[in-house]
Amino acid sequence: MSFKKYLKLYVITDRRLKPEVESVRQALEGGATAIQMRIKDAPTREMYKMGRELRKLTREYDALFFVDDRIDVALAVDADGVQLGPEDMPIEVAKEIAPSLLIGASVYSLEEALDAEAKGADYLGAGSVFPTKTKSDVRVIGLEGLRRIVESVSIPVVAIGGINRENAREVLKTGVDGIAVISAVMGADDVKRATEELRKIVEEVLG
Ligand code: TZP
Ligand code: MG
Numbered sequence: 001m002s003f004k005k006y007l008k009l010y011v012i013t014d015r016r017l018k019p020e021v022e023s024v025r026q027a028l029e030g031g032a033t034a035i036q037m038r039i040k041d042a043p044t045r046e047m048y049k050m051g052r053e054l055r056k057l058t059r060e061y062d063a064l065f066f067v068d069d070r071i072d073v074a075l076a077v078d079a080d081g082v083q084l085g086p087e088d089m090p091i092e093v094a095k096e097i098a099p100s101l102l103i104g105a106s107v108y109s110l111e112e113a114l115d116a117e118a119k120g121a122d123y124l125g126a127g128s129v130f131p132t133k134t135k136s137d138v139r140v141i142g143l144e145g146l147r148r149i150v151e152s153v154s155i156p157v158v159a160i161g162g163i164n165r166e167n168a169r170e171v172l173k174t175g176v177d178g179i180a181v182i183s184a185v186m187g188a189d190d191v192k193r194a195t196e197e198l199r200k201i202v203e204e205v206l207g
Pocket of ligand 2: 068
């Protein structure tokens with residue numbers, strides 16, 4: 001699957017930590033292979049405008065671009081894909097509406113992972129691997145929970161939740177295709193450098 005190699009360092013925006021455009025540029029400079037625009041509670045027009053800018057930037061750096069939750073915004077800005085959780089548009093409906101988009105499913109258990117794969121998800125965002133302050137009320141599945149998911153599905157898996165440069169190696173060794181991070185990159189003083197460090201670890205383990 002040709003998009004798989006772009007999942008290895010998947011960086012997600014968080015405007016509570018950094019404004020999107022400059023932080024995404026720095027993450028791309030540092031070697032992010034995919035960017036997800038994650039904005040909760042902003043007017044649709046604002047998301048659309050930001051999505052257009054980030055789409056342009058990700059093209060310049062040959063990175064994939066995903067939009068969280070919003071299939072309409074993903075389509076409007078010509079994103080590569082959309083990330084859908086259990087409360088978002090059902091995967092099978094999203095595939096019908098937007099056959100051109102990659103569908104990433106956010107899953108928090110083995111059961112949800114198998115269900116998302118059966119419904120046609122193109123890849124999984126599986127977590128939360130470790131406790132995280134970034135998203136409230138997430139279930140922590142641990143490295144074992146993650147490993148079970150990786151072993152049970154045949155679509156690519158990106159690990160998410162509490163991943164940083166201290167624990168990235170052990171996460172990558174579970175057999176995932178990539179790691180997704182918010183605070184390890186967006187919470188760093190130097191976004192480019194934090195991304196570079198993670199990319200180095202990813203290259204060491206995944207090649
Ligand atoms: N989904 C599961 S955990 C999480 C999301 C969006 C938050 C990840 O953020 P961080 O800062 O990398 O732990
Ligand atoms: Mg969602």
